[in-house]
Amino acid sequence: MHIKIVFIGAGRMATAIVQGLIEKEHYRPEEIACTCGDDPTGPALAERTGIHYHANIIQALGEAEAVVLACKPQQFAAIDQDLADATGGKLILSILAGTPLERLSAKFSHARNIVRTMPNTPGQIGAGVTAFTPLRQLSAKDCQIVESTLSSLGNFHEVEEEDLDAVTALSGSGPAYVFEFAAALRDAGVDAGLPPELAASLSIDTLLGAAMLLAESDESPEELRDAVTSPGGTTAAALQVLKDAEYRKLMQQAVAAAKARSIELAQQ
Numbered sequence: 697m698h699i700k701i702v703f704i705g706a707g708r709m710a711t712a713i714v715q716g717l718i719e720k721e722h723y724r725p726e727e728i729a730c731t732c733g734d735d736p737t738g739p740a741l742a743e744r745t746g747i748h749y750h751a752n753i754i755q756a757l758g759e760a761e762a763v764v765l766a767c768k769p770q771q772f773a774a775i776d777q778d779l780a781d782a783t784g785g786k787l788i789l790s791i792l793a794g795t796p797l798e799r800l801s802a803k804f805s806h807a808r809n810i811v812r813t814m815p816n817t818p819g820q821i822g823a824g825v826t827a828f829t830p831l832r833q834l835s836a837k838d839c840q841i842v843e844s845t846l847s848s849l850g851n852f853h854e855v856e857e858e859d860l861d862a863v864t865a866l867s868g869s870g871p872a873y874v875f876e877f878a879a880a881l882r883d884a885g886v887d888a889g890l891p892p893e894l895a896a897s898l899s900i901d902t903l904l905g906a907a908m909l910l911a912e913s914d915e916s917p918e919e920l921r922d923a924v925t926s927p928g929g930t931t932a933a934a935l936q937v938l939k940d941a942e943y944r945k946l947m948q949q950a951v952a953a954a955k956a957r958s959i960e961l962a963q964q
């Protein structure tokens with residue numbers, strides 16, 4: 697048995713990463729091991745993907761090069777200190793939202809390097825975006841491990857740790873803003889006289905299509921917006937309402953509030 701990468705936590709995000717690593721052939725299932733807390737998420741992940749599960753993962757750490765920390769932030773303190781100490785000399789990759797490098801390095805004090813990441817929920821289907829900050833500059837080998845692990849969740853960017861609160865406010869919480877927008881668009885469609893099911897379907901497909909067009913196009917969101925807005929037309933009438941209600945200012949306030957809360961939570 698030669699385990700190369702170990703997961704502490706086997707929930708939704710760990711599952712997405714494990715599946716991506718196997719699909720993209722970065723690791724074979726037998727090179728991956730996981731552990732979990734009190735619920736049977738670890739055995740379930742092992743059964744679904746063919747990776748190893750160990751209630752006591754210390755025995756599987758051996759020659760592993762990396763450890764992915766994928767429990768909930770509030771479960772961090774409960775991670776066995778013997779397990780944390782046994783990760784000495786390894787790369788630790790944490791996906792715990794809002795847990796600073798300082799706290800991670802206090803627990804994993806013998807790690808060869810630690811990477812703090814901030815993924816988002818679409819990572820669960822490989823369509824996420826993750827920002828990451830290493831404690832020390834990454835070696836070429838560790839850079840490769842980080843990139844192959846994070847690519848399982850979607851796109852990724854290296855940032856300074858001080859930017860992670862703003863990243864949390866934009867892309868971390870961002871999917872919720874989009875879900876809220878989708879719900880508001882659906883309800884507005886119903887108010888405008890459409891059957892609920894049709895309004896829901898139109899709302900989802902509009903968001904999906906617009907996002908795909910935006911991602912594939914070289915044009916900015918403003919240019920694409922202007923391209924569907926003829927003077928005096930229907931879109932112009934709607935956009936004027938958003939402008940009058942200071943939609944952009946509202947979005948700015950929402951992101952600023954999320955950032956302030958992220959800073960507050962990191963201090964607790």
Ligand SMILES: NC(=O)c1ccc[n+]([C@@H]2O[C@H](COP(=O)([O-])OP(=O)(O)OC[C@H]3O[C@@H](n4cnc5c(N)ncnc54)[C@H](OP(=O)(O)O)[C@@H]3O)[C@@H](O)[C@H]2O)c1
Pocket residue numbers: 704705706707708709710731732733734735736737738766767768769771774775776791792793794814815816817818819820868
């Ligand atoms: N979900 C997202 O889209 C998302 C987005 C951004 C960031 N994140 C971050 O990703 C992390 C994981 O989120 P998730 O949604 O995957 O959580 P989740 O589905 O609740 O999974 C948490 C996992 O950690 C395990 N665990 C709990 N206590 C443990 C312990 N003491 N030792 C070892 N394993 C333990 C749990 O095991 P049992 O349940 O079996 O006890 C479970 O397998 C969180 O830190 C979150 O901040 C998630």
